[in-house]
Amino acid sequence: MTMHAPLLQVNNVIKNFGAVRALRGVSLSLCAGEVHALLGENGAGKSTLIKLITGAHQPDGGDIAIGGHVEHRLTPASAHALGVAAIYQQPALFPDLSVAENIALGLERPRPARRVRWGERRSRARDLLQRIGAHIDPDAEVRRLSMPEQQLVEIARALGAGARIMIMDEPTASLTQQEVQLLFGVIRELRSHAVGVIYISHRLDEIFAIADRVTVLRDGESVGSHPVSAVGETDLIKLMVGREISTIFRPSERPPGAAVLSLSGVGCRASGVHDVTLHVRSGEVLGVAGLVGAGRTELARILFGITPADAGEIVLDGVPLVIRSPRDALAAGIGYLPEDRRRHGVILELPVAANITLAILPRLFPRSWLRFSTERQVASEYCRDLAVKTTTVDAPTHSLSGGNQQKVALARWLATKPRVLILDEPTQGVDIGAKAEIHRIIRHLAASGLAVLMISSDLPEVLGMSDRIAVMRGGTVVAMSDAADATAHLVMAAALGQATTQGAA
């Protein structure tokens, strides 16, 4: 593949937000028909760089050249016109409008006086969706689509816009392996049409599978661009983190204790979960693997009382429970670290201390009189245990990095001293360094006797962290096995529904 003039040339770009110097000098070049991976810890400046290239923000220093021509006042509209398209982690779609209209609004030049041709919009949407193998009804309201479906709509929209430069920010975060392969097929097709793709992901295996070159960002600076073939996984991690990372996982030493939580035939018609039977022993990490839409988060919501169960029996320490609200679950000793950290995990505007004590207010202050000293003391205690990097416990939570916010959420549930802790994608969207720390914390919790139910789509994490693995498909548990004799292939086969030799535990 000949490498002609670079599509995109970013040299020594600088960007500040208030006192925070988000980018200190980033250089990057993208050629036509190249898949260029962008790697870096959270807060290294990846999303800020994207915002500069898409014109959402203007750089404070350095410049950006598209197709060899330096752009000074880049705005979303002008970037759009120059063929820059971006697919964000939080899909930038219109929930109340139809799929066809969402795609059309991304493609048509925004001229208010133009007539809308609905027939044309519908047919163009249909064939774009076909091209990427997504069978989604163009007239459906986006609000009713699942997260991966919304992501495919965004990809179709970018494709339709005839984008020359396609930026994908962690597109596979919530896709299944099957959908990831589909996406790689689309990316290879884009590459053959001489489109430049900037691919951002934490999953090193994906980068090696799809990217031609990789640039690593650290603390707002580009610290190296190399062809993927010329660099190994550990080199990349060292470049990213700038320090040695010990092996990520350590198997637990202590044998698990008695069963703490046992479910038999648990189900909830509304959320599509039916006859789930499993148990979690104290000191054990039960990994729950499965494809997106297999009902893992739905199961967690049932156990935590957000969508109460309408079938089966939930028994905690031998006592049968009826959980109708998060409050009941909390009282029974069940904690739940939700999947969507920004919306459910923590309240960003509240200070760190308030977030940590939010779930235990009735216990901490039975007569409902707040005593700020006790609150601050409890909060700083947990911040010390979990090594949360924050100036003071009174700082607003939005001033912390993603990893530290996740630790604050974790601290909140540890403060409730739960008997069972449910973790839903605990390390999603968290950088490698913080991911390792969270794993260390989970191991420590299990070792201290806590029963942990860990839902994760990150296969290496599930295999490495769990003592036992349950695989869910179609709303129920289809396979159960000890970590020792489970392999990525077996788990994926069970998740996909191919014949498995594994007997249910």
Added chain:
Amino acid sequence: MKQYFREWSVAVSLVVLLLALAALAPEFFKPNQLIAILTTAAPVLIAACGMSLVITCRHIDISIGSQFALCSILAGLAAGAEWPMAAVAGVAILSGATFGAFNGVMVAGLGLPSIVVTLATMVTWRELLRWWREGAFVRDLPRDFQWFGLTQAAGQALLLATAATVFLLVVFAMKHLSGGRFVYAVGSDAEAARLAGIRPRLVTFCVFVLMGTFTGLAALLNAIRFPDVDPKTGQGLELQVIAAAVVGGVAISGGRGKLWGVLAGVLLLSCIAPALVFLKAPPQWEKAIQGSIILLAVAADGWRSAKEGSRT
């Protein structure tokens, strides 16, 4: 079909009311009475079109009552100063647009919450009008002010035709013009709109200017029904218009809503007062009935979506 639940429930209750009237008080349907109701409802419909745009864009404007009064008085004064009727119409509509623009600058420019800005402008403009005019009517207007100088029948026809045209224009724009779709887009997710190259702040500003323009037009059409202009006109217009939009199915969370529902909402709420006279019901029940209609329409919709457990 089911997401139009609220539009259908309003249309059904309107038909039920009309059937009851046909049975109990057939003279309600005398042409003279129907025309009176329609000419009273026409300005409210025009303002309701503007309000639907504002609510679809996830904002609200409770200052249109004061705007309506000011535009009526300004039009009256212009007519009193022997200006040609075209100029008088221009004064009413342009002053409306200017008031709308003021709200637009505060909401879109400074990013202030629309309910608070329009609450402040409602009080300020209403009290300003009272301080300036001290309640005096605008009197002795030239012959060609009332009904634009036409005969009464022609004037009423013109008024209804204008309202119908404005309504159909807005229905067409909201469905078939990109500009109309931008309002839905910004109301649905302003940040996504910005990234798609639409300029949400400009759209919001234009929506408030349109609201003011429609209010000015509504004030003009209402004023020419009478030989003089009452400074207290337009009292409570904002509640009536918001109720009609909400009962008609425009979602207060923005991004959704059909204008046909709003038409049914305006007609339903306009028929209540005269219906009470015809049904010989005691006069003091009017406000209670209006309140319960709003609560019932909203509760029915809420109960349906809660039962269906729609994932919004």
Added chain:
Amino acid sequence: MSRLHTVARRASEGIVRAINVARRFELYRSEPLLAIVLLVEVLIFSRTGANFATTGNAFEILRLSTEIGLLALVMTPIILTGGIDLSVGSLLGLCAILFGKLWRDAELSPWIAATCTLAIGAAGGGLNALLITRLRLPPLIVTLGSFSLFRGLAEAITRGVDNFTGFPESFLFLGEGAQVPIFAAVAVGVWLMVHRTTFGRAFRAIGFSPEGARYAGIPVERRLTLAYVFAGAVAALAALIYVARVGQAKADAGTGYELLAITAVVLGGASIFGGTGTVHGTLLGVVVLAVLKVGLTLSDQPSELAGILTGALLLVVLSGEAVARLFSERLGRAKIARP
């Protein structure tokens, strides 16, 4: 010449120190700004208004603004949860009528009738709470409906004509001055609830993120119901004070009070989207509005000027804050953290 130097230097040091003080006491938020506005009002009116700067008048200002003050107090927790309540003014009117009916037609003693009225007010708030929590309806629309429903019921019950007067002296005392200590007591109670109890923390959490609060085990429905029922009960209390002060219960009592209450809360620095806001800010807002109205009347100005200045003051304070926020961002200072 050097003296000029020292003066200039000392002045610039003073300014720098003032700015630091301002930042340390978070003067950029509106409560302190409002306190300054209040000070300026008092200065101006004591010069232009006759007998303005007398303790009698100060007591009078408090006495006249008790009803709106009470409504603004209970509107604060509601706005903190991100909701709003347009029906408190109409509920005040309905409670005034029902109190009159219970006292005159049902021949109950004023104090028994008063307690029943408080229960009725709470029930009115309960209706709002039921529609908002059970059916998850937007508070703006629910209270828009109950706004005309309560006012309509008040007019329907009295057939518009009937009104109630001639209350016994012991009850009328409630309107002569007894309401100021009651107002103070409710104010302290609401302040403690919002700033020093878990309920207040729950209101703020719900305001910032309703789902986040639910996931943290906060009983969101119960807390919202508390806010709206409490508002209903206090609206009834305000109705009793209104009837005692005016000496008469009529169907149009409390018209427009809800908008004044909301103005006071927003002026006091609360965000209409929920989460941020303080009770002492609201109280300041109430006093600023009351002083403005009474001060203008004492300065022989027409009452419309009070309306114009209230609207203008609200717009200026809000745009001032917005401009300051934009200005500070452009100057590279961190965003104003609003707890």
Added chain:
Amino acid sequence: MKTTLKISVALCVLFAGCGPAETKTPVLQGSSASAGSSSSKTAGKQLTIALMPKSKGNAYFISCKKGADEAAKELGVKLLWDGPTEPDPAKQNEIVETWITRGVDVIAVAVENRGGISTALRKARQKGIKVITWDADAEPDARDFLVNQATPEGIGYLLMDEAAKVLEGKGQFAIITASLTAANMIEWQKNIEARRAEKYPDVAMAVLRPCDDLKDKAFNEATAIMNAHPDVKLLMAICSPAVPGAAEAVKQSGRTDVKVLGLGLPNDNKRYVHDGITTGVILWKTIDLGYLTIYAAHAVGNGSLQPGADSFKAGRLGNVTIRGDNILLGEPFVFTKENIDQFDF
């Protein structure tokens, strides 16, 4: 930097806002005869009279104010004119209480509702402020005199007699009132009904509708009444905006058999009287009512008029008779096609 910016913004608004209070004081109080600073307690024994209408926005009260200004200029008193913009009893109380704090010599109030205002007026009298009522009365023990344009009986009976004349003794009529809660309107309705029952048995009232003092609403109510009650031949509008509103409704309905009658100002209704839609408008010379009220207030203020007097001299009106504590302006006057052009208010 940013805090000082905000403080200066707020200050300039306040000064600008209250600035008009400084510079515009004379303009706003154009009605008050004497200029000079507002706190005029000590400026010689110049009487301060505080005059309050039911609602400032009403054309009826604006014409009364013309008379009051004239009298205030003649007597050299300081006249304060304020009141709620909408007929609202609570606001009337507030303004009276504030006047008490301000310290005025005489308060003259057109009472929106009797029970409510009396507590405030009694408080004023305890503070030594003379109190009189005009246009509509408070509790007798809350004021010295009532300047009564005409007794409710006088107004009610005249309205009924005129109505009977138009209906030629039989048929139906409808009443459009301001609001159902206005005290004096309830009085007038009682007297109309009493007169009807006593003298015109085959005349009947078909319906009574409120119009909230709004001309547009009166127009809609009149249209609905004409269609719902086809045999109503007369619309009796007893609040000033309702008379032209109802007349315009009759004109637009094209009904020639329906006539309009009511209490209203000549200027509002000249057009409809000449068209023959409005047979006549009953009222009193509102300018004289304002004029007489100020003279009465002045006389009570300087002690020359004591309770129990039977008459007193009121400037150009000459000697005015007093019946008990009612200072009578005279009998209500019917403005018809013949004499309406001679009046301009």
